[in-house]
Amino acid sequence: MAAKKPFLTPAEVTALQAHLQTALDVELSTVPIYLYTYYSINRSPSWDDDAKAGDTLATFANKAGGVIMSVAVEEMLHMSLAANILRAIGGKPKVYGRSPATFPTNLPHHKKLGPDGTPYSFGLSKLSADQLEKFLEIEQPEQPGGPQEGNNWQTLGQFYDYVTEQIKRVNPDVFARHAGTQLQEASGYYAPNNVDTIYPKNAFWVKKSKSPTAAHPSAETAKQAQFTNNQDSGNIRVIRTIDDAIKAMTIIKHQGEGYAVTDPRHEGDDKQDNEDSHWYRFNVLHQACSRKGSVIRTHLDHALFSCFVANPTRQMWSTETRGASDPVIDLVNAVYAYLLLMTEVSYTLQGPAQHTFFYIGMHKGMIFVLDKLIGNMRYGSSYPAGFGSTAFQGLAPTFESYRFSSRQNARSELTALADQVHASVPQVCDANIWQRIHDLPDVHVPTGSPITFGSPTSL
Amino acid sequence: MSTAKTTPPLELHACLGLNACKGHDRFGTNTCAGMGACATSQAHSCHTLNNCRGQGGCGLYGTAEEQNRPGNNPCAWQGSCAVPINAERISTDGSNQGRSVWMRARAVFEERMQQAQRTFGEPPQQLTTGVVTDTTVYNTAEGPPAAWLDATMPGGYTACGASGLSGGGSCI
Numbered sequence: 001m002a003a004k005k006p007f008l009t010p011a012e013v014t015a016l017q018a019h020l021q022t023a024l025d026v027e028l029s030t031v032p033i034y035l036y037t038y039y040s041i042n043r044s045p046s047w048d049d050d051a052k053a054g055d056t057l058a059t060f061a062n063k064a065g066g067v068i069m070s071v072a073v074e075e076m077l078h079m080s081l082a083a084n085i086l087r088a089i090g091g092k093p094k095v096y097g098r099s100p101a102t103f104p105t106n107l108p109h110h111k112k113l114g115p116d117g118t119p120y121s122f123g124l125s126k127l128s129a130d131q132l133e134k135f136l137e138i139e140q141p142e143q144p145g146g147p148q149e150g151n152n153w154q155t156l157g158q159f160y161d162y163v164t165e166q167i168k169r170v171n172p173d174v175f176a177r178h179a180g181t182q183l184q185e186a187s188g189y190y191a192p193n194n195v196d197t198i199y200p201k202n203a204f205w206v207k208k209s210k211s212p213t214a215a216h217p218s219a220e221t222a223k224q225a226q227f228t229n230n231q232d233s234g235n236i237r238v239i240r241t242i243d244d245a246i247k248a249m250t251i252i253k254h255q256g257e258g259y260a261v262t263d264p265r266h267e268g269d270d271k272q273d274n275e276d277s278h279w280y281r282f283n284v285l286h287q288a289c290s291r292k293g294s295v296i297r298t299h300l301d302h303a304l305f306s307c308f309v310a311n312p313t314r315q316m317w318s319t320e321t322r323g324a325s326d327p328v329i330d331l332v333n334a335v336y337a338y339l340l341l342m343t344e345v346s347y348t349l350q351g352p353a354q355h356t357f358f359y360i361g362m363h364k365g366m367i368f369v370l371d372k373l374i375g376n377m378r379y380g381s382s383y384p385a386g387f388g389s390t391a392f393q394g395l396a397p398t399f400e401s402y403r404f405s406s407r408q409n410a411r412s413e414l415t416a417l418a419d420q421v422h423a424s425v426p427q428v429c430d431a432n433i434w435q436r437i438h439d440l441p442d443v444h445v446p447t448g449s450p451i452t453f454g455s456p457t458s459l
Numbered sequence: 460m461s462t463a464k465t466t467p468p469l470e471l472h473a474c475l476g477l478n479a480c481k482g483h484d485r486f487g488t489n490t491c492a493g494m495g496a497c498a499t500s501q502a503h504s505c506h507t508l509n510n511c512r513g514q515g516g517c518g519l520y521g522t523a524e525e526q527n528r529p530g531n532n533p534c535a536w537q538g539s540c541a542v543p544i545n546a547e548r549i550s551t552d553g554s555n556q557g558r559s560v561w562m563r564a565r566a567v568f569e570e571r572m573q574q575a576q577r578t579f580g581e582p583p584q585q586l587t588t589g590v591v592t593d594t595t596v597y598n599t600a601e602g603p604p605a606a607w608l609d610a611t612m613p614g615g616y617t618a619c620g621a622s623g624l625s626g627g628g629s630c631i
Contacts, residue, residue: 043621043622043623043629044623044629062622062623065621065622066622188521188522188523188524188525191520191521191522191523191551191552192552193551193552193556194519194520194521194551194552194620195518195519195520195551195619195620195621195622195624195625196620196621196622197551198551198622198624199622199624200622200623200624203623206622206623206624207623209606210547210604210605210606210626212595212596212597212598212604212606212607213595213596213597213598214546214598214604215598215600215601216559216601217546217547217559217598217601217602217604217626218546218547218548218549218558218559218560218561218562218601218602218626219559220547221547221548221549221624221626222549222557222558224624225549225551225557225624227551227556227557231523231552231553231556363520367520371631372631375621375631
């Protein structure tokens with residue numbers, strides 16, 4: 001029988017904390033890449049509406065949107081799981097300022113060169129077969145027998161195998177000390193599905209007027225709805241033991257690359273084989289996008305917003321709009337940075353304060369501020385005349401790093417930007433979004449202070 | 460139908476058939492608990508926008524727990540989705556996933572009334588818009604269709620999400 005390995009030394013625990021921060025960074029790095037491609041899609045395109053080809057394209061666009069958002073949601077879960085493990089062994093998860101500052105980028109501590117000798121490079125790009133190939137590279141399953149790799153890793157699975165082996169050697173007594181400030185389970189922080197992760201079997205159904213006399217209207221919706229994520233495929237968990245940590249790592253690995261390393265299809269992410277892995281989902285989309293002569297490949301641009309150019313920057317938009325776009329781009333980047341700040345602060349709070357802060361603050365921020373701002377900024381019609389060149393067709397987000405002058409001033413700087421954009425481009429930051437930004441909690445939380453929001457009646 | 464308001468609504472609730480008292484629907488004309496024609500709470504399009512307890516809809520965003528108690532959220536901003544609850548809407552998460560949100564809301568309401576030992580009536584089975592040119596009789600047995608809400612609500616009706624599966628349009 002092999003001798004049991006000794007517990008990690010304090011220096012080794014510190015190194016493990018750094019690896020878990022890397023895991024968090026990797027998961028976070030994927031979020032803007034996936035979100036950018038998601039927002040490039042018009043999920044209800046109106047091209048060639050009356051023809052079968054138009055319906056085929058619209059159905060694919062809506063499905064691609066649902067699939068990409070479903071993966072992005074699980075990447076956020078993975079980030080939270082890695083952060084909870086890090087917190088469990090005494091680390092302090094850092095989220096603010098950890099998203100890639102610019103694009104394209106490699107993933108943190110990823111091998112520099114791919115199998116073909118070209119550098120790994122992941123960027124912001126519209127939906128395309130090429131971009132889906134990048135997604136497949138991110139989610140690339142490890143080969144059977146692949147070595148564990150703590151740095152310069154080839155696949156995420158190999159990196160997570162290494163981290164898991166290190167976790168097994170942590171003194172178990174460490175784990176019970178930091179449960180309170182982890183993101184709590186059964187608090188609703190993570191819902192596998194929402195109206196954005198699902199998609200219809202047939203896009204035409206969505207556009208069709210619904211019968212006012214239908215006997216069972218919801219049953220008609222249910223027949224159409226395709227659910228991407230399963231409710232039992234893994235959720236947020238508080239890490240109290242080594243076993244909890246291993247289970248969390250397993251969720252992250254399996255949801256990404258599939259349950260069985262030996263399955264060449266890498267399809268299911270669990271024993272029941274009832275949720276597809278990220279790699280498999282992207283591969284299905286990639287096949288549909290790359291089939292020669294297909295309607296989807298030929299006409300995909302009709303389902304995309306044309307302003308979603310590759311790796312846009314604030315400077316690029318500024319040049320095109322003679323500076324008019326600066327406040328809009330700053331606001332969107334600041335909202336994104338503020339979401340990261342709120343997440344980071346949540347790991348210093350407990351109980352109702354954490355719940356109010358993370359669930360309501362994050363949810364409002366993610367779905368009702370960032371989502372709606374990006375949704376609006378994509379349309380050229382949202383801007384006043386003369387905003388850009390005659391060819392101007394809207395703005396795409398840049399997801400560049402935005403730094404507030406201090407945590408104490410972050411909220412006031414964010415609301416000042418909202419005020420500016422609301423005044424100058426009210427169709428991008430409308431009254432609802434403006435109010436929701438003003439309702440976000442202050443990330444500068446003096447110890448013991450209650451978490452406050454704006455008045456609900458002001459909504 | 461008459462839209463004359465005879466009683467100011469005291470109870471703010473999320474939809475047709477979810478009122479606990481006589482005269483407490485949007486039009487103030489219902490004769491008994493459970494028989495109201497529409498919500499009295501402030502209409503809103505999405506999750507966390509409910510002003511207070513019991514004023515949230517459900518189904519499009521939110522947790523499994525929230526989605527299992529539409530129209531009965533415990534506090535402001537803990538409602539799970541748009542109000543009123545259109546008949547086409549299904550829950551996207553939780554034990555009611557893939558089934559009618561309004562039917563679940565009605566079941567939760569009936570349970571609450573039974574616990575309070577209150578009598579309640581059947582919800583309206585059919586409604587018209589009251590618009591002279593619209594002769595459609597809308598089936599409301601499983602909640603108000605989005606088309607009826609759109610025609611009767613000031614500013615129309617919108618639910619949220621990008622997939623179009625809310626049945627009430629899209630807010631992005």
